[in-house]
Amino acid sequence: MTPGQKAEARIAELGIVDPRDIDIEAIAFDAGIRVEYEQLRGCAATLVGLGNRAIATIRPSGSSGRDRFSIGHELGHWELHRGQSFQCRADNPSDNLVSSTKLEIEADEYSTHILMPSALFHPAVKSFNWPSIKEIDEVAGLFSTSLLATTLRLAKIDALPVLVTCYTSQGRRWHVAAPHVPTRWWLKEQLDEDSFAYDLLSAGRPCDSPRKQSADAWFANDDAEEFEILEQCYSPIPGQAIVVLYLSDAEMFERGYDPAVRKRRK
Ligand SMILES: [Zn+2]
Numbered sequence: 001m002t003p004g005q006k007a008e009a010r011i012a013e014l015g016i017v018d019p020r021d022i023d024i025e026a027i028a029f030d031a032g033i034r035v036e037y038e039q040l041r042g043c044a045a046t047l048v049g050l051g052n053r054a055i056a057t058i059r060p061s062g063s064s065g066r067d068r069f070s071i072g073h074e075l076g077h078w079e080l081h082r083g084q085s086f087q088c089r090a091d092n093p094s095d096n097l098v099s100s101t102k103l104e105i106e107a108d109e110y111s112t113h114i115l116m117p118s119a120l121f122h123p124a125v126k127s128f129n130w131p132s133i134k135e136i137d138e139v140a141g142l143f144s145t146s147l148l149a150t151t152l153r154l155a156k157i158d159a160l161p162v163l164v165t166c167y168t169s170q171g172r173r174w175h176v177a178a179p180h181v182p183t184r185w186w187l188k189e190q191l192d193e194d195s196f197a198y199d200l201l202s203a204g205r206p207c208d209s210p211r212k213q214s215a216d217a218w219f220a221n222d223d224a225e226e227f228e229i230l231e232q233c234y235s236p237i238p239g240q241a242i243v244v245l246y247l248s249d250a251e252m253f254e255r256g257y258d259p260a261v262r263k264r265r266k
Contacts, residue, residue: 131160
């Protein structure tokens with residue numbers, strides 16, 4: 001079983017059918033973990049285990065969604081990597097996407113799936129056509145998760161042709177695509193001046209519901225200019241844009257291999 005499948009099996013075992021019943025602290029306690037809150041230095045959470053018991057120490061982030069993600073992450077280490085101690089920067093998936101080890105990725109996956117299991121997350125997002133940032137935030141409210149973790153889950157659950165990416169003035173930091181989005185669509189390294197995200201970062205002009213945009217503003221492929229996509233974005237911290245792109249034109253899925261893309265790969 002993958003870490004995600006293990007987490008979802010636990011939710012099924014507990015008979016949880018409503019996202020509001022995912023009491024992550026109680027689930028951790030049931031697994032032998034006592035959760036404590038403390039001002040840690042240099043990391044967001046630690047896990048120290050002895051025998052069948054462990055203490056997870058969480059640095060309060062000021063956001064219950066991020067704290068819950070940290071608890072889910074430490075629970076993931078406990079269920080998957082027992083016998084080791086951890087010091088994690090677990091409360092912000094954006095950090096872990098940039099630099100991460102295998103064990104951190106596994107713990108993040110466990111946390112994502114225990115807080116937003118497919119069986120409950122799918123119906124929650126299915127009611128929307130192309131969810132706006134506000135609608136994704138409503139789903140985050142239902143699951144008591146952070147907006148970013150919820151947006152990433154939306155991509156990974158593969159229900160929509162979505163690509164989530166993070167840019168700063170230095171360029172692209174990371175991206176996560178729904179698995180069925182063709183890898184031939186290659187994001188530009190730098191933010192294009194025609195993108196709404198550029199307007200957001202340079203002029204503070206918001207674009208938090210999906211708007212039509214030329215695919216050429218986002219993809220480096222020569223044929224991108226033939227297509228339109230939907231773009232929306234928000235800025236979680238100054239200088240950083242989280243962008244949600246919907247590949248709403250089905251023809252973008254019918255284009256074959258682009259030989260030029262391979263040359264761009266490092
Ligand atoms: Zn960790």
